[in-house]
Amino acid sequence: MLYRVAGQYKTSYQADYALFPVRQDAFLLGIILIMAFVVLPATANDFVFRALLIPVLIYALAAMGLNILTGYAGQLSLGTGAFMGVGAYACFKLVTIFPEMNILVAVLLSGFFSATIGMAFGLPSLRIKGFYLAIATLAAQFFLVWLFQKWGWLYNYHTSGAILVPNIQMFGITVSGPTATAMAQYYFVLGVVALMTILAINVTRGRIGRIWKSVRDMDIAAELVGINLMKAKLMAFFVSSYIVGVSGALFVFMWRGAAEAELFDVQLSFRVLFIAIIGGLGSILGNYLGAILIVALPVLLNVVPRALGLPISSSMVEHLNTMTIGALIIFFLIVEPHGLARFWQIIREKLIIWPFPH
Amino acid sequence: MDLLGRIFVKPFQDMAAAPDFLIQVVWEGLVSGTLYALIALGFVLIYKSSRIFNFAQGIMVVFAALTLVGLHQMGVPALLALPMTLVVMFFLAVAIERLVLRPLVNQPDIILFMATIGITLFLIGFGETIFGGETKRMITRELYIPAGSTIFEPFGGFVAIEHLDLTALVAAILLVTSLLVFLNKTRIGRAIRALGDDHQAALSVGISLSMIWVVVWFIAGIIALVTGIAWGARAGVSFALEIIALKALPVLLLGGLESVAGAIIGGLAIGVLEKLFEIYWGQPLMGGGTETWFAFVFALIVLLFRPQGLFGERIIERV
Numbered sequence: 001m002l003y004r005v006a007g008q009y010k011t012s013y014q015a016d017y018a019l020f021p022v023r024q025d026a027f028l029l030g031i032i033l034i035m036a037f038v039v040l041p042a043t044a045n046d047f048v049f050r051a052l053l054i055p056v057l058i059y060a061l062a063a064m065g066l067n068i069l070t071g072y073a074g075q076l077s078l079g080t081g082a083f084m085g086v087g088a089y090a091c092f093k094l095v096t097i098f099p100e101m102n103i104l105v106a107v108l109l110s111g112f113f114s115a116t117i118g119m120a121f122g123l124p125s126l127r128i129k130g131f132y133l134a135i136a137t138l139a140a141q142f143f144l145v146w147l148f149q150k151w152g153w154l155y156n157y158h159t160s161g162a163i164l165v166p167n168i169q170m171f172g173i174t175v176s177g178p179t180a181t182a183m184a185q186y187y188f189v190l191g192v193v194a195l196m197t198i199l200a201i202n203v204t205r206g207r208i209g210r211i212w213k214s215v216r217d218m219d220i221a222a223e224l225v226g227i228n229l230m231k232a233k234l235m236a237f238f239v240s241s242y243i244v245g246v247s248g249a250l251f252v253f254m255w256r257g258a259a260e261a262e263l264f265d266v267q268l269s270f271r272v273l274f275i276a277i278i279g280g281l282g283s284i285l286g287n288y289l290g291a292i293l294i295v296a297l298p299v300l301l302n303v304v305p306r307a308l309g310l311p312i313s314s315s316m317v318e319h320l321n322t323m324t325i326g327a328l329i330i331f332f333l334i335v336e337p338h339g340l341a342r343f344w345q346i347i348r349e350k351l352i353i354w355p356f357p358h
Numbered sequence: 359m360d361l362l363g364r365i366f367v368k369p370f371q372d373m374a375a376a377p378d379f380l381i382q383v384v385w386e387g388l389v390s391g392t393l394y395a396l397i398a399l400g401f402v403l404i405y406k407s408s409r410i411f412n413f414a415q416g417i418m419v420v421f422a423a424l425t426l427v428g429l430h431q432m433g434v435p436a437l438l439a440l441p442m443t444l445v446v447m448f449f450l451a452v453a454i455e456r457l458v459l460r461p462l463v464n465q466p467d468i469i470l471f472m473a474t475i476g477i478t479l480f481l482i483g484f485g486e487t488i489f490g491g492e493t494k495r496m497i498t499r500e501l502y503i504p505a506g507s508t509i510f511e512p513f514g515g516f517v518a519i520e521h522l523d524l525t526a527l528v529a530a531i532l533l534v535t536s537l538l539v540f541l542n543k544t545r546i547g548r549a550i551r552a553l554g555d556d557h558q559a560a561l562s563v564g565i566s567l568s569m570i571w572v573v574v575w576f577i578a579g580i581i582a583l584v585t586g587i588a589w590g591a592r593a594g595v596s597f598a599l600e601i602i603a604l605k606a607l608p609v610l611l612l613g614g615l616e617s618v619a620g621a622i623i624g625g626l627a628i629g630v631l632e633k634l635f636e637i638y639w640g641q642p643l644m645g646g647g648t649e650t651w652f653a654f655v656f657a658l659i660v661l662l663f664r665p666q667g668l669f670g671e672r673i674i675e676r677v
Contacts, residue, residue, distance in 0.1 A: 323483025325479055
């Protein structure tokens with residue numbers, strides 16, 4: 001009904017493979033972008049910015065990085081948290097060594113550090129596959145977090161062992177540090193995330209994306225048709241770790257404000273992996289849906305009992321939260337193992353053919 | 359030159375200078391290695407029979423130990439609490455099979471892996487809600503586990519062996535032996551191995567998938583209980599155990615995901631090597647704390663030469 005495709009004729013293959021084969025898709029995206037850039041910032045308060053909007057965007061970006069590696073190139077990784085850490089620490093060092101550098105440049109540059117390290121830890125993927133590779137990436141996870149703790153140079157030998165974000169201005173507006181407004185940070189994050197999303201969509205739809213998909217579906221067959229496996233896998237690790245690193249820099253500079261090594265532990269890796277899987281592997285849209293679910297859920301679960309006036313202690317709420325999230329993850333996996341993105345696809349198809357069942 | 363000396367010469371000189379200390383370190387390594395091996399065994403059993411990478415084994419250890427201690431605190435005598443915990447673990451196995459695994463049959467590996475992480479989160483929340491999050495003391499005395507220690511004096515030195523650790527070692531050996539007998543000599547054991555070889559062939563000769571899954575998860579629960587008692591006696595029962603259980607993962611890498619022998623040998627090897635590395639290389643040269651990553655990096659290096667682990671099944675790939 002809303003998705004009437006009648007009258008939208010395709011006269012070339014190019015039109016059929018366009019980013020928006022159906023006009024309504026572009027229209028819907030337009031509405032979402034207006035929401036994100038105009039409506040939400042105009043109506044949100046500080047709590048909504050810091051508890052919902054900014055973390056959703058940052059987690060979605062991290063999950064997108066992981067999704068390129070796991071969903072598109074088929075290499076399971078459990079080291080996302082540590083690679084986010086590399087991005088954050090690299091950004092911190094860049095900002096302290098070159099204080100006059102534009103923060104946007106620093107954030108975008110810091111991704112290259114995590115990309116390089118991610119590629120190095122991706123080398124075993126040439127010989128190891130499946131769960132063996134997943135555990136192997138845990139080596140990166142634990143080693144890097146240990147390094148963040150022990151290598152004083154990384155946090156400028158601060159006695160607390162943590163990195164503290166200084167006040168940084170960009171074009172006269174404070175975007176980072178204790179005095180930054182939530183709205184400035186939101187727009188900064190939104191800009192970077194939008195840029196990365198365009199990049200990710202284009203990479204995954206193009207030649208490189210198709211190479212990755214063929215490696216994911218069957219790497220031996222891909223090799224036989226002339227794909228250089230080493231190049232393809234390492235490139236996937238590079239691009240994925242770059243995006244993850246940028247999200248890590250945003251994570252600390254635009255949201256947390258300070259970070260200790262423990263922040264980037266294996267729990268963070270799992271949270272990002274949840275978002276990617278619940279959202280849908282091999283989908284860009286899914287990362288946003290998954291992030292909305294995983295970030296918004298705890299906030300909602302915190303608010304609901306208080307709103308109902310139930311006398312539950314805060315530690316009890318936390319325990320119930322963990323339990324509910326676990327149960328919901330299982331529930332979503334059973335209902336739709338291919339993630340929320342597939343869910344949306346099904347709805348969209350139903351809307352297109354409505355009122356007919358097939 | 360000096361650095362090379364400190365890496366390649368000095369540690370061995372230290373070892374030779376204090377052989378009694380070396381024995382103590384190796385013993386400590388063996389004991390923690392036994393516990394790694396036990397957790398890894400739980401993983402291997404489930405992986406062999408269902409190709410599920412069971413991430414929840416670690417939390418099952420915590421949950422079993424918590425149930426045991428919790429029941430005792432509610433006034434149940436210790437020797438009665440033990441079988442009651444087994445009953446709880448059995449119902450947990452049934453619940454997991456009914457509610458989680460059965461609806462997810464035939465899904466990709468990664469989905470099942472995620473589901474076990476979901477189980478992990480659920481059990482963490484559930485355990486904390488019922489038993490509380492604080493560290494508890496394991497009821498070793500009530501279970502008649504001997505305390506105290508025996509002191510040897512080799513090379514004129516001093517080596518202390520805790521009776522607690524000795525008991526854990528003996529219990530582990532008994533458990534593994536009975537498990538091997540069970541897998542190799544009984545009907546159900548044969549069915550488990552058949553499922554591990556070929557799911558569809560096993561189903562077609564009438565082996566019940568869901569029954570075997572319950573059995574396997576229950577056995578994993580028993581192993582978890584033994585591990586929980588042994589580890590809880592050393593470090594207290596808390597949710598921190600769950601993090602330590604991650605250490606069983608490199609053991610799996612080293613030994614191979616399908617091999618019972620690999621889990622045991624890999625566990626012992628990693629237990630000993632990481633202790634030696636921490637004491638002789640980690641603390642003097644790198645500021646300590648290397649135990650968190652050494653096992654993973656070591657397993658990774660071994661894996662570069664043998665991608666399926668030391669004892670894993672060779673992966674044959676066809677297009």
